[in-house]
Amino acid sequence: MKITKLRPLILHAPVTRGGIADSTHSITHWGAPGVAIHTDSGHVGYGFSGTHAHLPTDRLIVDCITNSFGPLLIGEDPCEVRALWEKLYHQSEIYWVGRAGITHLALGAIDIALWDLKAKQAEQPLWKLLGGTNQKKVEAYNTDGGWLNWPMETLVSDCQRMIDEEGYRAVKIKIGGPSANEDLRRVEAVRTALGPDVRIMTDVNGRWSLPRAIQTGGRLHDFDITWIEEPICFDDLEGHRRLAQSISTPIAMGEQLYLATQFRDFIHAGAVHYVQPDIVRLAGITEWWQVADLAHCYRLDVVPHVGDMCQVHQHLCLAHPACSLLEYIPWLRDWMLHPAIVEDGYYVAPETPGAGMEPTAEAIAKINQI
Incomplete structure (x- = not known):
């Protein structure tokens, strides 16, 4: 060929x-x-x-x-x-x-x-070519109801709907608005509505200064938050290291890192707990796999960011031992010939040959x- x-x-x-x-x-x-x-x-x-x-x-x-x-x-x-x-x-x-x-x-x-x-x-579907098994379960967490421009009522109702009607057991919400107290009120409202058994992730998208991240991020512990994502500037290795030493809520990051060597440095410094490589920021699957292997050597969970809207990442998570949780955003669902499918909060292993990126x-x- x-x-x-x-x-x-x-x-x-x-x-x-x-x-x-x-x-x-x-x-x-x-x-x-x-x-x-x-x-x-x-x-x-x-x-x-x-x-x-x-x-x-x-x-x-x-x-x-x-x-x-x-x-x-x-x-x-x-x-x-x-x-x-x-x-x-x-x-x-x-x-x-x-x-x-x-x-x-x-x-x-x-x-x-x-x-x-x-x-x-x-x-073969890509996950099988890479040595995966359809016996593996990859849980989905939904990001598409937690946007910062949603008013509080919409935020809470969307998250509640994802749990009650769509079967998710984990959701992510955006914070990092002008008011730290409003950020915390949003988190508290979602936690109160969803109860103690649902995992809640938060994402700041690099907005906070280090002092605010220490102060506000430290208070997220009260709401049993799974992680705080991109709390400060994406490239600030030393700031992430110092923050990781200052708060108990784990740090997730990686969607804005473009090179495997950048991941190496953050991981080695203890500046990240949940590693979030993305094939569309890294140079595809080949470099993504290097990062996933590195994280696995440190016994860190790999939870990819899905710039591909989860079409390819579902295959990678089914195949790599460091992955058991994957973000879900449905924006390309109607554009793909074989869109990613989530049932009862878990990805359904694709059976069509390829990587799942063929458009309709x-x-x-x-x-x-x-």
Whole structure:
């Protein structure tokens, strides 16, 4: 099987209720710039990144895919995924202008598409190709009801509905608003409504200063919070280390780390407890697996951030021993041919060959209109 061409793709999917917000951004659509890799066997592999649906940025990503990385892929065997990752990372001129950010997002989309092709050629779902078992249970926690722009009543009712009607036993809510006391009132209201047996995660999206994180984050212990996510600036290794020593609530982070070496440094410093690598920020599945193995060596739980809207990450969690819990956000559900399925709070193991990123015909038509 040889690669014959690359086709750039840009998909923009509307988010919940027309718009959501965390402590730093508000968005109406989720962007999925990516690629379809065609082969002489007729197999097509799909890989997407994840953005805030900013069209000029998305075009930069797909331009990098097709013009910078694409010429190095034509004629290659797509099943030699790890060797191709090394080739693209080290031999492209991109190496000299940036080893993170847009270039990494582009390489990640390609890597996902290559793994998709490898699984399709083997006629297996990716989780099985990677050595997983459908006997494993991966619990889902729902993030899509805890947005910071929801008023208190909506926040509480959405979280209650997820537990009572949809079968989840864990939810995540956004905090990091202007008032620390309001943040705590939101957490207290959700805990009171859901009771003591439901896991509640909180996410600050890097908004707090270290003093506020120590003061407000320390009070989250009173509500039995599973973790506080991205409490301070994403790149502040020393700040996370000092915070981890100052509060009892565990720290989760990683969605804004782009390199395996960054994860190495945070893990080694004891600055993170729940490790959250994302294939769309790291350079795809190949680098994600390195991070998951590293975290497993430290006996830390890997709970991925889902910039792919959980389509590929469900496969990885089914296959990797460090994973038993995965975020769920449904924004690409109507755009994928085989969307991720959660039943009674757990992911259903996909049976279709591939990595789960193939868009529907309707999605392809919308892609052509962008």
